[in-house]
Amino acid sequence: MATNLVPIRSAQQQSFPAQSNVLTIGQPLSPVRRMSMPGGDRGTEFTVAKIRELVHQGMTDQLINRQAMAIVHAAGVQAFDFVGEIRVVFDWVRRNIRFFKDIDGVETLRTAREILTIRGGDCDDINAVLLPSLLLTIGHSVRLVTISSDADAPGVFSHIYCEVEIGGQWVPLDAARRDPAFGKGPRSYFRKRIWSLTEDRYRDVSGLGSYYAQGRTRSGRRQMRRLGDFSDILDSIAPVIQNVGTATANIINATNGGIRANVPGFAVNPATGQLVPIGPNGQLVVSSAPGGVFASGAGSIPNWLLYGGMGLGAILLLQAVRK
Secondary structure (H helix, E strand, O other): OOOOEOOEEOOOOOOOOOOOOOOOOOOOOOOEEOOEOOOHHHHHHHHHHHHHHHHHHHHOOHHHHHHHHHHHHHHOOOOOOHHHHHHHHHHHHHHHOEEOOOOOOOOOEOOHHHHHHHOEEOHHHHHHHHHHHHHHOOOOOEEEEEEEOOOOOOOOOOEEEEEEEEOOEEEEEOOOOOOOOOOOOOOOOOEEEEEOOOOOOEEEEOOOOHHHOOOEOOOOOEOOOOHHHHHHHHHHOOOOOOOOOOOOOOOOOOOOOOOOOOOOOEEEOOOOOOEEEOOOOOOOOEEEEOOEEEEOOOEEEEHHHHHHHHHHHHHHHHHHHHO
16 A cells, blocks of 8 residues: 555535635634555556546535536527537536646645635546536536556556537546647557446457556566556656547447537547547548547548558668668
């Protein structure tokens, strides 16, 4: 068992603070629970299990339910515009909740109510607790995703975000990153694991393969990272392109079918089945994605074709030089 502790903020029967830049000593504080946390994948499972508890608590909290409805009302979203509801909730969190790193050396989890009170948190607070709580409380299906993106510790999960189901397709929501945007998730990773919020289940999605499953430090000891560490490595993410055929698995509804309804502002990547953004006028937007390079409206260029073309070009260049 690791020696680092896991404080979990509990709900407090209080309204959200008035507009103020300073927290006063007289304001009530939420009670804190501390627990020992194992390392490695067991530590991630332990953390996600606690997150599930906090999400269930948040989605059934009357104040969280009121907050979600107030966001949708204030944005003027029409009734039955469910994509509009998801967009405005994400945009509200993006604009109003600031990213803060965890307490140094301590994995910290907070309730949805506490996150709203302090208007801040790291990726597990913002992406894994608050966003799912706000969306689930108004009826949207959500799941969690953990990834490892650090080349120095490719086997260790370092970031967490959520995905919401829209028309049978899972759309990433990551408000705890630089330049967040609706439907924009991490494009490069070594490992990826999808977690159900309704059951104690997960499913791995292949990245670079099992060779990278045992990330270790130079001294030979297993590298330890917390889920909030992603912000420290955003500038050093390796430009990894996943294997051909990688696809996001739907572990809640057990379907890998294509999109069943049009999602405004998105097109389907035929190489992966994932949604990718398109311009407001439907113009082509070229972006890399697992399985190849995708041009919305023009199809995809699979990895084998890219690599084969580069290899052929290198051979022709060598022959030309020899001549």
